Amino acid sequence: MADKDLQLLDNVELRFALAETDPQLEKTLNTFLCPILLKLASPVEAVRSKVIAILTHINKRVRPKPEISLPVTALLQQFSTNTSVLVKNFTLIYIEIGFERISLEDKLTALPQLIKGISQRPVAQQTTLVHLILPTLSQVKQFNEDNTTADPYDFATNPSDAICLLLRFQDVLLYRQPIVGAKTFVQVASDGAPSSPLAGSSTAQPAPSTLPPPDGMSPQSVLYTTYNGKATWSTSSELKNIKIGALRFICSTTAFPDSLPAKVHLERFIALIAATGDAYHEASSMGDDGLKRIKQPDLEDKAFIDRLYQMYQGSNRGKPIPGQEDVFRQQSSNVVKLRIMGYLSKSKIASESFPSALQISFDCLYGPNTNTKLVMAGMAFVQWIARMSSQAAITPIAPVLVSGLLKYTRENEEAVGLDSDAAKGFAYVALSLISKR
Numbered sequence: 001m002a003d004k005d006l007q008l009l010d011n012v013e014l015r016f017a018l019a020e021t022d023p024q025l026e027k028t029l030n031t032f033l034c035p036i037l038l039k040l041a042s043p044v045e046a047v048r049s050k051v052i053a054i055l056t057h058i059n060k061r062v063r064p065k066p067e068i069s070l071p072v073t074a075l076l077q078q079f080s081t082n083t084s085v086l087v088k089n090f091t092l093i094y095i096e097i098g099f100e101r102i103s104l105e106d107k108l109t110a111l112p113q114l115i116k117g118i119s120q121r122p123v124a125q126q127t128t129l130v131h132l133i134l135p136t137l138s139q140v141k142q143f144n145e146d147n148t149t150a151d152p153y154d155f156a157t158n159p160s161d162a163i164c165l166l167l168r169f170q171d172v173l174l175y176r177q178p179i180v181g182a183k184t185f186v187q188v189a190s191d192g193a194p195s196s197p198l199a200g201s202s203t204a205q206p207a208p209s210t211l212p213p214p215d216g217m218s219p220q221s222v223l224y225t226t227y228n229g230k231a232t233w234s235t236s237s238e239l240k241n242i243k244i245g246a247l248r249f250i251c252s253t254t255a256f257p258d259s260l261p262a263k264v265h266l267e268r269f270i271a272l273i274a275a276t277g278d279a280y281h282e283a284s285s286m287g288d289d290g291l292k293r294i295k296q297p298d299l300e301d302k303a304f305i306d307r308l309y310q311m312y313q314g315s316n317r318g319k320p321i322p323g324q325e326d327v328f329r330q331q332s333s334n335v336v337k338l339r340i341m342g343y344l345s346k347s348k349i350a351s352e353s354f355p356s357a358l359q360i361s362f363d364c365l366y367g368p369n370t371n372t373k374l375v376m377a378g379m380a381f382v383q384w385i386a387r388m389s390s391q392a393a394i395t396p397i398a399p400v401l402v403s404g405l406l407k408y409t410r411e412n413e414e415a416v417g418l419d420s421d422a423a424k425g426f427a428y429v430a431l432s433l434i435s436k437r
Helices: 002-018 022-041 045-062 072-081 085-099 104-115 123-138 159-174 219-225 238-251 262-276 281-293 302-313 334-344 356-366 372-388 398-411 418-436
Strands: none
Touching: 002 022, 002 045, 022 045, 022 072, 022 085, 045 085, 072 085, 072 104, 085 123, 104 123, 123 159, 123 219, 123 238, 159 219, 159 238, 159 262, 238 262, 238 281, 262 281, 262 302, 262 334, 302 334, 302 356, 334 356, 334 372, 356 372, 356 398, 372 398, 372 418, 398 418
16 A cells, blocks of 8 residues: 555656646646645655655745645645644645635635634644634625624534634734834743644744733733744734734624624623723724623623633732743733723622632732722722622621721822822722621
8 A cells, every 4th residue: 555655646746847837836736735635644654754755845836936826725625624633734734825825705715614623623723723814804894794694604503613713812902012122022832833844933942031921911822822923913013904803803793693602702702801902092992892882791690700800810819830831821901900890890799709809909909000090990899899799708808808998098198189089088988888897
């Protein structure tokens, strides 16, 4: 069998050698590229080595000539149906090359195939697929909300695909470009990325920490979001269009009909909250508008409240666990924190979610980056806790709250101004409410 495969590959190699013109090469690629890639599943090393040699020849001729198209449709079908990890990884490499060479209409047609099953794929493959999807969405000026195709991405059947995509888009919306003249954000090695002489720089190499990640992100999420620095939009003004494209998709009722599970709409909501803190006015405005239009989560749903606390606080309340620094998420920005406090201060469940309720209250009051608005929001939340939490919930933490509020009034006793007076007034009201409990 191996001898037969090698003979077939020799014949194919000859066909490529005889394809002297670009049209001839393109025709040969359409016929033989997918079958060649399938031979990577062979258990015989000589066969796999022969395939690599042919692919190296193809790369040398195809990469410098963007006018040569690849059989993207056939490659996508093979990527979706084949079970060999090696075949999938190499097929994805050629999908990535060919995808840039097809029309926007063809890219939009291919979107469902790119998205379907994305949650079940290795992280490296997910990252590549997301970076094919994002530039495509950025070119769509408006989604057809009158589309008669129900659930075009099959999210009803595979809600985990929708959630996977929304989580990736949340990081895109949280991402900020490094300050001009500064070094790049810290990057860590990704696991499971395809490694081959054809894959280019698809595997990240560890680099020393130079900047902390943006608010709400981890070093690893920065790596995935910027495609290990290969996403040109991550360091250019094109980032705004990428974010706007993602937001149009998130707000699309065609992509995300109301009938989808609540957990999908929850992550849409979180993504829009992330957008409200964006430095680009267009993106933050779309986030604000989207929050008004989207299906509202239940404020007494514990999963939603826990998600808000998680978004506010980041990975945990202390320092990163040794060995897990790359996945440690920063706290949210003050703008996003303020938005989150608005929702928490309307939820009874939030008022009884300890220790998180206590931790964010004190972060609002004493956090190193707090401001007047957050202080007022923190005071309002403490009052909400005093009013709404059950006796059983508030009794153990009441002394801590009282101590924290008294500390604030003592430290700001000599502060003057309307904001300071208002904050102290809020503190005294909160002390009164807690004392009555």
